[in-house]
Amino acid sequence: MSEILRAFHAERGSRLSDGCASTLGMDQLSVSLALEGPTTETLWTTGETSTSFEDLQFTLGEGPGLDALRTGRAVLEHDVSAVAAGRWPVLLPALAGLPIQAVFCLPLALGGITVGVLTALRSIPGPMTGQQMNDAMALAAALALRYLGGDGEQFDTRAGGRLDGELHHAVVHQATGMLSVQLGLPPGKALLRLRAHAYGHDRPILDVAEDVVARRLRLNRDSPDEPNASEETRG
Amino acid sequence: MTSMSREQQVSEVFVQVADSLIDDFDLIEFLEQLSVHCVTLLDVSAVGILLASENDRLHTVAASDETTQVLELFVIQHDQGPCLDSYRDGAARTNIDLNDPSVTHAWPAFAERARMSGFRTSHVFPLRLRDRAVGAMNLFHTGSQPLTAPDASLAQALADIATIALLQQRDLGQEQREKAQLQHALTSRITIEQAKGILAERWNTNPDLAFDALRAYARTHQLRISDLAREIVDQTLDTAHIPRP
Incomplete structure (x- = not known):
């Protein structure tokens, strides 16, 4: 956990390095922020797959990231092939061409204030370990504080x-x-x-x-x- | 509730637990009721249930008495106190004499705060999950009568019930899901505090009374307190619908 938070605090820009993804045992990460109403804006992604994934959710208007944002609860689908087809009826078929077998979306939240979503993707299915989950939650908590004011405004972490x-x-x-x-x-x-x-x-x-x-x-x-x-x- | 026999009360707690394992239940409300049951069943003065966050700090999720003063007593154990000790080593601590310096020297600030609130004795039971703890249940008494062995067993059973309720969706038996559930309980707790503040300001009252009104409205409309609080904070619910205290 300290490793990922050091990496996070060392970055004065808005991006996180690929190192964060591998610390979490993931291929790619992305962060989306909530804007006015139900819309989101992708703040950064670590690669093409996560960019495509965010674009698909945004275009189709459904997906685990939007669910996490709406409910304030984490969505952890460590085996995408086992997700019921009706859960995200348009998104799931669209994912077929992407190397995504595990999706984890953590809300960036402080109580009832939800400012965005951290999304982690892996091409191999399987749950996160306890340590990886702790790291992901710590990263989400740090991001929530950084973007607490909403509208993508960034504050001194x-x-x-x-x-x-x-x-x-x-x-x-x-x-x-x-x-x-x-x-x-x-x-x-x-x-x-x-x-x-x-x-x-x-x-x-x-x-x-x-x-x-x-x-x-x-x-x-x-x-x-x-x-x-x-x-x-x-x- | 006071007219109920001890056996009836124990039964009621277990019936509630059974319901919680089946239904889509209100976790915070359940834990608060469990805390209130503990007060009566174990003849103590106040009970709090604390949960560890991912960085091993303890946070209050429910208490028998929602007043801010009592909540603060649990808050102080964020980084010191017998709850933290119990969480770390998974062992219960009973009959802690808050006036005995040889006992309280490890956490003087906690002991002082507890004495200021009029408590003389404290007991702590871990919320056990397999070989570790995920939090602790803290009991306070204004008197100094010791907790008997049968009472201590019952207290530990009640603490275990809290753990079962917290981790009720263990269908996949995965650590990540357990952690997400614990995290959500902590988030819900914060949401409720935010909602208390919003209502207190709108009604020109204090957060304690605001909570009573919030809880009454949730019960009447069969809503989860945490869901209701979230709708208040994200302004999807018009608070004018909630009767003022």
């Missing part, structure tokens, strides 16, 4: 790492929900505003979240501590 430590507190998620209503923002953006406010005032996110839930603090719709502004001042 080092700061995201700091955020990760706060996310086991119920109050942070409660504050996120409250702020999303106060600010009229999607919850992902509301969490980023919470984080920006905490960093801007040099306070732990947990403390700020407790203030929000106790109604000692309200954030304004037009506040100077926008996530981007805050990150710019932090270099």
